[in-house]
Amino acid sequence: MxxxxxxxxxxxxxxxxxxxxxxxxxxxxxxxxxxxxxxxxxxxxxxxxxxxxxxxxxxxxxxxxxxxxxxxxxxxxxxxxxxxxxxxxxxxxxxxxxxxxxxxxxxxxxxxxxxxxxxxxxxxxxxxxxxxxxxxxxxxxxxxxxxxxxxxxGEKQLHSGIASPWTFYIHKIGLEGFSYQLLSILVLIFTGAIVLEGRRNRSNKLIEMLPEKRSYIIRYYYKVAFISVASVLIMTFILPIIFLGFRYGFEGLKNPTFVYKQSFTSFTGYKHVEDFWYYGLGKFYGIRPWFEGGYLPATVLTVYPLWKVMVLSLGISLLKMVFFTILGVGIGISFSNVVVSSFMLPITSLLYLVSQRFSNKLNFNPFAITSSWDIATGAASYTWFKSVVILLISIVVMHIIFYAINQKRDYVG
Known part of the structure; x- marks a missing residue:
């Protein structure tokens, strides 16, 4: 035709x-x-x-x-x-x-x-x-x-329909919106549940009886939560990537990807329309529609190799996992009543999901930080630098708050 x-x-x-x-x-x-x-x-x-x-x-x-x-x-x-x-x-x-x-x-x-x-x-x-x-x-x-x-x-262009370990990774942290949101919620609830289970079966009392400072208790839960989350991530990400790599090859790490380079040092992104387009595995926003359909990449965008963008996105993903792990542990220890803590975990998850829908209108809200892949390419409301700063500050503030609560509160079932 x-x-x-x-x-x-x-x-x-x-x-x-x-x-x-x-x-x-x-x-x-x-x-x-x-x-x-x-x-x-x-x-x-x-x-x-x-x-x-x-x-x-x-x-x-x-x-x-x-x-x-x-x-x-x-x-x-x-x-x-x-x-x-x-x-x-x-x-x-x-x-x-x-x-x-x-x-x-x-x-x-x-x-x-x-x-x-x-x-x-x-x-x-x-x-x-x-x-x-x-x-x-x-x-x-x-x-x-x-x-x-x-x-x-000399590499073949990867895109969302090609079987590859890198396509799998980017699908989970970026292209599939529900995947990274679901994973964040699972980390939050899972880590909170670890603490609550210890309080329900009274195993936390054994930790309290140890001749250690009170700070040891929260450090202990952090350690257990991080090890548990790491195990889950190895099962859901690392092993499938290794399997797919041996089956389809590990090529593609030099694939060109458009990024907004200034995003790594700035709090503001580039001006663009609300609609986006794809090149390879990267997403970019256009500055005006192209009459032949879709959009053309703006001159402010830079071409990075895929591996570099993946490393930058991995940094955001790890910070988000630390954030939700500390948040889950904190909710688990911050309320004297186990039922209240159990109720706060789904409420916090709902708040996170709502924030994701309005990320372009919520400034400095760690829950509004969306796909790590989109953030790394510059195709998100939050720039890479802004996301890192907000997550780091949030992690430090949460730790201080939960540490203070832990110092003053006795653990009761």
């Missing part, structure tokens, strides 16, 4: 040469643009045929290089040297040498952008203004940075 539509468009544009009363110079520009469209159509047919004839063969490299060629030509249609938008092969000169990629188009890519002048002068309905051309040019340049980096790394 797409091929038929493209063929019809090319026929209509060829007919337009006569209808628009173009000058000889304009006809050269128009014909050059049509040869670009025909080349793109033939490339698309050729790739589709490869995929059809080789269903069991992994030809992702061919697809990647096809996308690089295609995106470079598309970028050139929006170039304008006078306005600081050089041709794609000039922008990526060194990278193309590194890849030993010599692209020979059957058209003059340096003249593709001239078609915009004609469509504006002729008042053609789908003509682009300079602002749109600049937006598309910059967005395509960002996409090319990622694709070329992927080609240099």
């Amino acid at each position: 797409m091929v038929i539509k493209q063929e019809d468009n090319i026929k209509a544009e060829r007919a337009g040469i006569e209808l628009l009363n173009l000058t000889d110079d304009e006809k050269i520009v128009w014909d050059n643009y049509l040869r670009y469209n025909e080349w793109e159509l033939e490339k698309h047919k050729s790739m589709a045929q490869k995929l059809e004839n080789n269903p069991l063969t992994d030809i992702w490299r061919d697809e990647l290089y096809y996308e690089i060629e295609r995106t470079m030509a598309y970028m050139d249609t929006n170039a304008n040297i006078e306005r600081g938008r050089p041709l794609a092969h000039e922008v990526f000169k060194e990278e193309l040498k590194l890849l030993n990629l010599d692209i020979n188009y059957p058209f003059d890519s340096g003249k593709l952008h001239l078609i915009n002048n004609i469509t504006r002068e002729k008042n053609i309905s789908n003509s682009w203004d300079e602002e749109t051309c600049e937006y598309v040019y910059n967005g395509l340049k960002q996409i090319l940075k990622a694709k070329i980096q992927l080609a240099i790394s």
Whole structure:
């Protein structure tokens, strides 16, 4: 269907040469643009045929290089040297040498952008203004940075539908909203339940009778809770990652991912619309809609390798686990009545879930810190730096409060 539509468009544009009363110079520009469209159509047919004839063969490299060629030509249609938008092969000169990629188009890519002048002068309905051309040019340049980096790394592009240990990890901490929220609640209730069970069966009395300071009791519960949570995380994350890695391979750690670099040192993110888009396993917000559907990555975004973003997201995940562990233990020891403590655990969980729904309106609320993966990429209301600061302060404040309560209160069943 797409091929038929493209063929019809090319026929209509060829007919337009006569209808628009173009000058000889304009006809050269128009014909050059049509040869670009025909080349793109033939490339698309050729790739589709490869995929059809080789269903069991992994030809992702061919697809990647096809996308690089295609995106470079598309970028050139929006170039304008006078306005600081050089041709794609000039922008990526060194990278193309590194890849030993010599692209020979059957058209003059340096003249593709001239078609915009004609469509504006002729008042053609789908003509682009300079602002749109600049937006598309910059967005395509960002996409090319990622694709070329992927080609240099020699890795296959990962996305949510590919079986991989890293896809599994990112699904759980980011792409599946319910997974990381459920895990946080489980840590909170599980650690609180450890303390409450000790109070119910009176085993806490054995700890109190030890010749230790009162601070030993809370340290003991912290230790037991952290060991228990670590065991659960090993079972739910580490073992599946190892299994998937041996089955599908550990490749993909160099996959390019768009991040907002300033997020790691700033309390504020970049200005964007409320809708997002995906590139690989990363999520980014657009600064304006793209008329072809979706969004293009903004120039303020930087390409990081997947492993680096995973490490940054892991830091947030660990802080959140420490936060909920201390909170669970604290609720378990802070109320003299076990029933009240038991009741506070689901209430706190509900407060957390509500805060997650309004994270963009709740400043400095540790419960409002959402997906660790989105925070690491910069696609969240809370920046990475802000999340770290809030979690660290919350952990210290909670510990001081629970420590003070522990010092003054006797444990009674």
